[in-house]
Amino acid sequence: MDLTHPTSTPITSMLVIAGDKELHSSVLVKIIKVSVLACRRLLRSLKTKHFNIRLDRERTYAFYVLRDISVTQTKTKEVRQIHQFHFIAWPDHGTPNNLELVLFHRRVSSYRTNLTGQMVVHCSAGIGRTGTFIGLDVLSKEEKKTGRVDISQYIRTMRKDRMNMVQTHEQYIALHELLVEAADLADTLIPSSRFHDALSELSPAGKPTNQTKEFEKLLTIVPKYDCNKYTAGMMKENKDKNRTMSNIAVDTFRAFLRSQPGGRTDYINAVILQVRIISYLMQSRIIEVC
Known part of the structure; x- marks a missing residue:
């Protein structure tokens, strides 16, 4: 069906x-x-x-x-x-x-x-x-x-x-x-009914906080991209649109310009992120990479 x-x-x-x-x-x-x-x-x-x-x-x-x-x-x-x-x-x-x-x-x-x-x-x-x-x-x-x-x-x-x-x-x-x-993937979901107890377990009095360890682990979760993932930003006709070549939008997440005047491409050095607008409703917004 x-x-x-x-x-x-x-x-x-x-x-x-x-x-x-x-x-x-x-x-x-x-x-x-x-x-x-x-x-x-x-x-x-x-x-x-x-x-x-x-x-x-x-x-x-x-x-x-x-x-x-x-x-x-x-x-x-x-x-x-x-x-x-x-x-x-x-x-x-x-x-x-x-x-x-x-x-x-x-x-x-x-x-x-x-x-x-x-x-x-x-x-x-x-x-x-x-x-x-x-x-x-x-x-x-x-x-x-x-x-x-x-x-x-x-x-x-x-x-x-x-x-x-x-x-x-x-x-x-x-x-x-x-x-x-x-x-x-660690299961870090905390039900609202257990939040206060879980917070006490994460931050026991007089001991190093487990939250610090969790955050340090999050810092290691960084995606790695090689030059093949930046093909649009590396094109000769698009290089002058990048403020610096050290920050280029990945092809998978880059925004596309809907209109291209003569001699221009659909490239802009920006990525599309999902951001929370109202309640749990999600909408797309363009964030410039710089």
Whole structure:
């Protein structure tokens, strides 16, 4: 089913799964190329032959949206609650940022709810991005339990139930990188209910603060780029646009000028950063490198 542009048909199909008494899904993870506004408009007023759907609450974060949805069966009037995690940072062509998807997965896994049931995962076709996320979920748990993973074998296992899970070569490579990220990334999330206790543990009276150690570790996390990552800034026609050749925008993150007068290029020595504007809503802003 194609959820690139949401319609009542595919959404209804997903809710039939979520509303099944035997499955009783409580968490719906959707890694899809869908407009947040389009999804919001659809869920606010969606009625089908079998279900009435109501969007109760929506929170927008840096790279995902969390929704609380009520699904009422038309005949029995039974109400089911669904927590929908919508990852919105997967590019149309390529793979997502490893850190963002690992943090998203941890958010899904650690979400506290009184609901029981299984987790439903879906994307546009339900094979590529879905397979990558399921692989990350299962294999990261396996790595913690046994200290080893067999990525190729697990993909074969998934493909016995659904063809082409982990669809592309890029996704296959990304799954390896995601598992490395998940294994190396320390879990520093502190629930609000434990914050005061955790702060006391980090800063015990009369002892060196653990916060200093954490910060020193953060200082070591600096990406390294070689000259191949600065091709636009190193071009002859663009060199005079750099104030200094020691600070050049990396091609992956540089901003592009939308209009180029005669003899000019789309280059400007600036990068695009995600900045928090209102609440958890994220928007892009251009930051000049100098």
